[in-house]
Amino acid sequence: MILENFTAELHCRHGQVGVADTSFTDNIITSADEDGWLCTRNARTNQEGFKAVSFNFKFHKKNSDRILYAISCADEWDYIDARLERNKNGWLGLYGTHIAGRYIDAISTLIHGSQEYIWRIEPLQKWDGNVNSAETIEFYIRDHHGHRVSQTRALVNGRGNGSYLNASEQEGEILTFTLRNIVLESNGEWEFEL
Secondary structure (H helix, E strand, O other), rough: OOOOOEEEEEOOOOOEEEEEEOOOOOOOHHHHHOOOEEHHHHHOOOOOEEEEOEEEEEEEEEEOOOOEEEEEOOOOOOOOOOOEEOOOOOOEEEOOOHHHHHHHHHHHHHHHOOOOEEEEEEEEEOOOOOHHHHHOEEEEEEEEOEEEEEEEEEEOOOEEEEEHHHHHHHOOOEEEEEEEEEEEEOOOOOOOOO
């Protein structure tokens, strides 16, 4: 896997990973509960909002079998630079979004200092270092507790409301991911592991 900072789309067998982005006028009841939570394109119906996003992967370090990154949103004004984190129930979302979230984050950083949420990427096969094959490497994403990211059915306002990404002990389909449309932050030279 790539041992430097880069930007890429995340994909799995259910399509591209993005965020729930329901228009307030389309669904007054659930729009505020859903927005910013990670989901896959195929998990959302045509009536539900979905916004495809790319992610910044900030390389932290490499362990024996995992590469550690801080991950944030790379595009879409409402979500740009928002951190990928999990809540206490394991649901994955983008934090520090919109104007209010950015303001709260700025104040929190002044008081508590900057803190990064670190994700563990676990490649499922070795990579030959060829730029053209980087997008074929499948991997798990794990949180700091070791939970693999899954697609899990959620209840919002007491009713079934689709599937979202989760990293906890809740039952769900463990997902394998691939990267697409990789853009290196550096001068374009690749570092890799055999």
